[in-house]
Amino acid sequence: MRVICCLKQVPDTTEIKIDPVKGTLIREGVPSIMNPDDKAGLEVALQLKDKYGAEVVVLSMGPMQATEIIREAFAMGADRGILLSDFKFAGADTLATSSALAGAIRKLEPYDIIIMGRQAIDGDTAQVGPETAELLDLPQVSYVKSLEYKEDGTCLVTRKVEDRSYVLRVKTPVVLTVLGEEVEPRYMSVAGILKAFREMEVEIWSADKIDVDVTTLGLKGSPTQVKQSFGKQLKAAGHTYDNVSAAEGAKLILEALIDKNLL
Template sequence: MNIIVCIKQVPDSTRVKVDPKTGTLIRAGVPSILNPYDHYALEKALAIKAKTGAKVTVLSMGPAQAVAVLRLALALGADEGVLLSSRAFAGSDTWATSYALAMAIRKIGSFDMILCGQMAIDGDTAQTGPGIAFHLGIPQITFCESVDSDGSHAVVKKLIEGGHQILEADLPVLITMTMPVDYAPKYPSFMAAHKAQDKKTVTWTEKEIGADMHKLGLEGSPTRVSRIFPPAARQKGEMFNGSAEEMAAKFVEILKKESFIK
């Protein structure tokens, strides 16, 4: 069984800043992390690997520094890593990105399951995974909290409004994973990270995957963003201690001071 997990290196969401002149993210000096939704998807793929002996390949698109998230994935237990990196990919929206990733998956070859995070925390579009499924012409199941497989079928718990569904799908299938609210990502030990240095990683450009240049980058991106800006800063909240009666009295005092009540 072959599983491909699409992962992305993203800026730490608590430290993102926007250039007021260009409207683009300021990444200089901002620490990068493995997108948490992708981290969760990877852990689910590795759980299936432990059960079935599946091969897990991680795939990412980004600048050369994005190899760091591939290395992290390999240290966690993935078998191989592929990075798409070229100036031709710069400026790609979710449509162009999903096209490039789909072309890379075709080059990787045989696969039974593709796992993606629900969305990237620096975009929140939740479109790249479904786009990959469209380009590959395979079924997809989105917003899944859990996934399991015996090598011939996939069984997922899909979140829906007011509850969840248990769905089963034949392979191949693409699944996007959401995260439980209490999710805490796992990280490898020093020895695991050291041993992972011998695992295979490759970097491909648009030429290696046979991509159409007109479908990449800004030219291949139908999305046009007119403006991007950070949310307005809010005042920090105040913390109070005391009994319920004391807190209630303090709350009433604040409401009166702010003229919400008389």
């Protein structure tokens, strides 16, 4: 069994700063981490390795700095790591990102399960998993909290949406997007850390390696244009009334709504 796990390196969001002039994210000097949903997805993949001996291949697209999260994945137990890094990938929107990932995944055939995070904490679109599945013409299940692999090549997947869970049976190969809050990732082991840095190599793939039409990659392949970006605006402070009964409070709210011509 081969499981491919897509990992994105993201800025640690508690530390995010916005360029006040350009309105873009300042990535320089900001600590980076493995996207939390992706770490949960990696845990699900590693559980398949523990149970069925699956080969776990991790795949990321980004600058060379993203080798850090691939080594972290090695230290957790991943078997192979590939970084798509090339100026031709730069400036990608979600569709162009999915195009590059799908191209690399095609090169890794045969595979059984592709695991992605539900969403990245910086871009936050949750589009890359479903788009990649569409480009590969594969079935997809999003919002996955757990999965059970069956020997007949199907998976029983538990999908959690708001207050409900659904159990679906899907044929492999399949793309799953995993919910971070539902899975507790394992820690790196000391032996794993030593192996990750001393014995394992991150494979660096350029755009030429993945046989994808270059017009579908990077800025050229991105139909989305960011027109403007801005922070939240301050709201009016409002009024606070102390020691008011429910009936008086209701009257005050009513008067305020009438005053603003909302009633």
